[in-house]
Amino acid sequence: MSQVELIMPELGNEITEAQVDLWHKSVGDSVAEGEEILTITTPKVTMDLEAPATGTLTKILVEEDDIAAIGAVLAIIDR
Amino acid sequence: MPKSIHIDPSETRTRGVLDAASIQIHAYDRSISDEQSVRGDAELIEAYRHMLLLRAFESGIASLKATGSFGDLTYAYKGPAHLSIGQEAAAVGAAMALAPGDHIYGSHRSHSEFLAKGFSAIRRLGDNELTSIMEGHASGQLLRSVETHLSGATPTEMAENFLLLGFLAEIFMRANGFNGGMGGSMHAFFPPFGAYPNNAIVGASAGIATGAALWMKSEKRDSIAVSMLGDGSTGCGPVWEAMNFAGMAQFDHLWDTKGGLPVLFFFTNNFYAMGGQTNGETMAWDRLARIGSGFRADAFHAETVDGTNPLAVADAVSRQRAHLLEGRGPAILDIECYRFSGHSTTDVNAYRTKDEIAAWQAVDPIQSYRTSLIDAGLIEDAAAVEMERQTDALIQAVFRAAADPDVSPIVNIAQDPTLIGRKMFTHGSTPPAHAPSSPLIEPAKVVRIRQNAKKSRSGFDNDGALLSPLKAITLRDGLFEATLHHMLTDPRILIYGEECREWGGAFGVYRGLSELFPNDRVFNSPISEAAIVATAIGAAMEGARPVIELMYADFIGRAGDEIFNQLAKWQAMSDQSLSIPVVLRCSVGSKYGAQHSQDWSGLAAHIPGLKVVYPATPFDAKGLLSASIACDDPVVFFESQRLYDRVEQFQSAVPPEDYHIDIGIPDIKRIGSDVTILTIGPSLYPALEAAELLAAKRIEAEVIDARTLVPFDYDKIIKSLEKTGLLLIVSEACERGSFAMTLASNLTRFAFSVLNAAPHVLGSPNWIVPGADMEDTYFPQPADIVDTVMIDLINDQKHTQIGVRKWNDISLAKEGL
Numbered sequence: 001m002s003q004v005e006l007i008m009p010e011l012g013n014e015i016t017e018a019q020v021d022l023w024h025k026s027v028g029d030s031v032a033e034g035e036e037i038l039t040i041t042t043p044k045v046t047m048d049l050e051a052p053a054t055g056t057l058t059k060i061l062v063e064e065d066d067i068a069a070i071g072a073v074l075a076i077i078d079r
Numbered sequence: 080m081p082k083s084i085h086i087d088p089s090e091t092r093t094r095g096v097l098d099a100a101s102i103q104i105h106a107y108d109r110s111i112s113d114e115q116s117v118r119g120d121a122e123l124i125e126a127y128r129h130m131l132l133l134r135a136f137e138s139g140i141a142s143l144k145a146t147g148s149f150g151d152l153t154y155a156y157k158g159p160a161h162l163s164i165g166q167e168a169a170a171v172g173a174a175m176a177l178a179p180g181d182h183i184y185g186s187h188r189s190h191s192e193f194l195a196k197g198f199s200a201i202r203r204l205g206d207n208e209l210t211s212i213m214e215g216h217a218s219g220q221l222l223r224s225v226e227t228h229l230s231g232a233t234p235t236e237m238a239e240n241f242l243l244l245g246f247l248a249e250i251f252m253r254a255n256g257f258n259g260g261m262g263g264s265m266h267a268f269f270p271p272f273g274a275y276p277n278n279a280i281v282g283a284s285a286g287i288a289t290g291a292a293l294w295m296k297s298e299k300r301d302s303i304a305v306s307m308l309g310d311g312s313t314g315c316g317p318v319w320e321a322m323n324f325a326g327m328a329q330f331d332h333l334w335d336t337k338g339g340l341p342v343l344f345f346f347t348n349n350f351y352a353m354g355g356q357t358n359g360e361t362m363a364w365d366r367l368a369r370i371g372s373g374f375r376a377d378a379f380h381a382e383t384v385d386g387t388n389p390l391a392v393a394d395a396v397s398r399q400r401a402h403l404l405e406g407r408g409p410a411i412l413d414i415e416c417y418r419f420s421g422h423s424t425t426d427v428n429a430y431r432t433k434d435e436i437a438a439w440q441a442v443d444p445i446q447s448y449r450t451s452l453i454d455a456g457l458i459e460d461a462a463a464v465e466m467e468r469q470t471d472a473l474i475q476a477v478f479r480a481a482a483d484p485d486v487s488p489i490v491n492i493a494q495d496p497t498l499i500g501r502k503m504f505t506h507g508s509t510p511p512a513h514a515p516s517s518p519l520i521e522p523a524k525v526v527r528i529r530q531n532a533k534k535s536r537s538g539f540d541n542d543g544a545l546l547s548p549l550k551a552i553t554l555r556d557g558l559f560e561a562t563l564h565h566m567l568t569d570p571r572i573l574i575y576g577e578e579c580r581e582w583g584g585a586f587g588v589y590r591g592l593s594e595l596f597p598n599d600r601v602f603n604s605p606i607s608e609a610a611i612v613a614t615a616i617g618a619a620m621e622g623a624r625p626v627i628e629l630m631y632a633d634f635i636g637r638a639g640d641e642i643f644n645q646l647a648k649w650q651a652m653s654d655q656s657l658s659i660p661v662v663l664r665c666s667v668g669s670k671y672g673a674q675h676s677q678d679w680s681g682l683a684a685h686i687p688g689l690k691v692v693y694p695a696t697p698f699d700a701k702g703l704l705s706a707s708i709a710c711d712d713p714v715v716f717f718e719s720q721r722l723y724d725r726v727e728q729f730q731s732a733v734p735p736e737d738y739h740i741d742i743g744i745p746d747i748k749r750i751g752s753d754v755t756i757l758t759i760g761p762s763l764y765p766a767l768e769a770a771e772l773l774a775a776k777r778i779e780a781e782v783i784d785a786r787t788l789v790p791f792d793y794d795k796i797i798k799s800l801e802k803t804g805l806l807l808i809v810s811e812a813c814e815r816g817s818f819a820m821t822l823a824s825n826l827t828r829f830a831f832s833v834l835n836a837a838p839h840v841l842g843s844p845n846w847i848v849p850g851a852d853m854e855d856t857y858f859p860q861p862a863d864i865v866d867t868v869m870i871d872l873i874n875d876q877k878h879t880q881i882g883v884r885k886w887n888d889i890s891l892a893k894e895g896l
Binding site: 017018021022039041042043044046065 | 526527529530533547548549550553555583586587590591723724
């Protein structure tokens with residue numbers, strides 16, 4: 001078993017942070033690689049982030065409405 | 080970029096051949112007796128009479144221009160005379176096939192198009208409708224003139240005389256003309272008969288008629304819009320933009336009500352664009368109709384039609400009208416005919432031979448049609464001659480009435496010096512008659528709306544620190560909320576522009592709207608700035624209130640005619656019989672250099688007829704955009720991209736509910752007593768920083784945000800100057816010819832007695848906007864503002880310049896800078 005991190009992606013050269021809007025999954029849920037599990041927003045865009053691996057969502061590190069920097073770890077998936 | 084349309088490489092990369100539709104040339108082959116059975120004798124004879132009236136009418140104008148007289152009338156007509164003598168069959172044939180609710184948008188050579196459409200509508204409207212239209216126009220005054228000076232045995236006859244007098248009085252720029260004398264020969268129209276603006280700009284009707292058709296489709300009207308064009312207009316980019324816009328595939332694929340726009344591009348092809356020969360010299364096409372193949376496999380049903388025969392034209396227009404009402408639009412007709420008259424009265428036919436003119440005169444549409452009627456036994460020779468005598472006599476009487484100032488009063492500017500000025504704006508606000516359909520989903524389910532609900536309405540947290548744009552309502556959010564309010568409450572609001580739907584506009588102002596509204600209310604346009612603006616104008620003429628977006632203000636150049644000649648002018652040129660409630664949103668960029676960073680608000684302000692708004696705070700942006708959308712006048716609304724993420728720093732909160740800020744009132748953003756700094760757009764923020772630097776020197780600046788350029792209330796600035804005596808105006812537009820210079824010049828006059836120094840303008844230098852890394856050497860910075868106040872206004876000898884502007888304006892001017 002290994003752990004995979006869900007990272008806040010690069011969103012353009014002027015964007016330094018984004019807001020976690022809505023988790024579509026809870027801790028303990030199974031997720032499939034490519035499945036949209038989280039909605040994030042910047043002032044300009046709303047987008048869904050996909051699970052980077054198939055497994056179980058074991059940790060949510062940034063709660064809804066909180067802001068995370070680009071590159072921050074948002075969640076951990078065990079596979 | 081709808082995800083529902085999948086682009087499959089295995090399909091797009093498959094070998095194949097594109098087939099083009101066959102285009103019919105002169106396919107009409109009905110006999111007069113065929114037409115008799117379809118149309119009846121009376122309509123066929125009326126077509127002849129209508130052509131005679133058009134010929135006599137334009138011959139009268141030609142005579143006035145050439146000799147100063149017509150029959151027993153002597154009159155110096157000073158206006159234009161773009162005549163279409165020889166082209167009468169095209170105008171009458173088109174009108175025969177159109178219903179009163181079909182709207183034509185004319186060309187600049189449109190006297191005959193207008194009259195023919197009017198005669199056709201009059202034939203189809205009932206007596207009561209005609210009487211009501213005539214009594215309803217100008218409180219029945221024009222009708223009273225007709226009754227007194229021209230009369231008419233029946234309402235139909237009266238209406239024809241009403242049409243002729245109202246139109247000719249307009250050509251003569253008289254107060255009783257259809258447009259109060261504000262339009263003249265190339266801008267005369269009368270909507271109740273389905274004759275919408277003709278247009279002095281070649282090709283301009285294409286985009287406007289397309290927009291009219293867009294709104295006809297939205298309202299599911301059983302009618303079509305016709306763009307009257309000449310062959311020369313096929314060389315105009317905006318005509319191609321309009322045709323592409325009209326044929327957008329989304330109307331068939333993505334709109335709830337499927338089907339193309341009901342617009343007919345009707346090209347009266349007389350083979351010459353003034354003196355340049357379209358066929359063989361200035362165009363690439365061999366037959367005009369071929370341009371239809373440039374768009375779609377059905378070639379927009381294009382056909383070449385014999386424009387010397389009104390029945391061939393009527394047949395073609397009828398068939399195209401049927402295509403359009405079936406949702407198979409748009410359509411193109413190439414109507415070949417010949418202009419016997421010159422382009423204008425200065426035309427000496429240097430570009431064509433007498434033989435050519437004679438060859439076409441041998442197939443004169445009126446003579447040919449008369450012969451065919453006589454041959455078929457519909458009219459006797461003597462009766463035809465008598466009809467011509469009567470139409471000539473009627474036209475002479477109309478000319479006498481239109482020229483007589485007792486019947487047709489001259490517009491008296493000396494008596495009322497601001498009369499024309501008062502036509503520019505209504506300053507009105509017409510509420511919607513009913514609510515729109517419900518949105519596609521509950522608004523509270525939209526991510527954007529849910530997030531805004533959680534944001535702080537103030538820009539500061541409890542400790543007084545500025546909040547992140549993710550935590551507080553931004554200027555972008557203010558614009559969104561104003562737009563959303565109107566979209567939810569007013570079915571006339573229509574939003575489009577490049578990337579406006581799924582993307583939410585290139586800068587995310589509309590993010591979330593596409594979840595709430597279908598394509599017929601929010602859609603992506605092509606990269607066609609001319610068509611974006613022109614279609615908005617046409618839709619507005621038909622009752623819509625479009626809110627359109629230009630991604631960058633720098634793209635105003637791509638829609639120059641549409642903004643400056645069309646959007647700005649139709650309210651006044653129509654004597655306010657038309658209202659143009661369009662909001663044109665333009666973002667002012669930065670960081671992308673010379674072609675993406677220019678503040679052109681001064682260009683818009685220079686053109687009479689446009690309200691110009693440029694807010695700098697979330698509170699102002701929301702209230703001013705809402706007021707602009709509610710306003711019946713055209714508004715150009717500038718937004719700085721650098722300010723989209725600004726949170727509210729001045730008001731305690733941006734109210735969540737809708738509110739309006741009156742357009743035209745500057746706002747004091749910082750109170751001070753020593754110097755007045757008036758800012759336009761984003762210059763507010765460096766001015767506030769400079770004010771703090773000045774405060775450290777014990778100089779208190781009063782900072783006033785212009786907020787709008789047109790209209791502009793000077794009182795607040797004058798009052799401030801009474802206190803401070805010093806004025807600096809800061810703007811990011813380059814200085815030469817800018818609106819800041821206008822403000823400085825006016826305020827020098829208005830407040831001269833209280834000024835202690837000459838007002839100073841600090842704008843951008845008169846060279847290109849540099850790229851991102853050099854921008855702070857270009858746009859006025861706090862240091863530049865401090866320098867200008869200390870050196871130019873206060874004349875503090877001890878001040879050492881801290882900014883980069885170490886140059887001499889007089890020397891630069893000699894270099895063209």
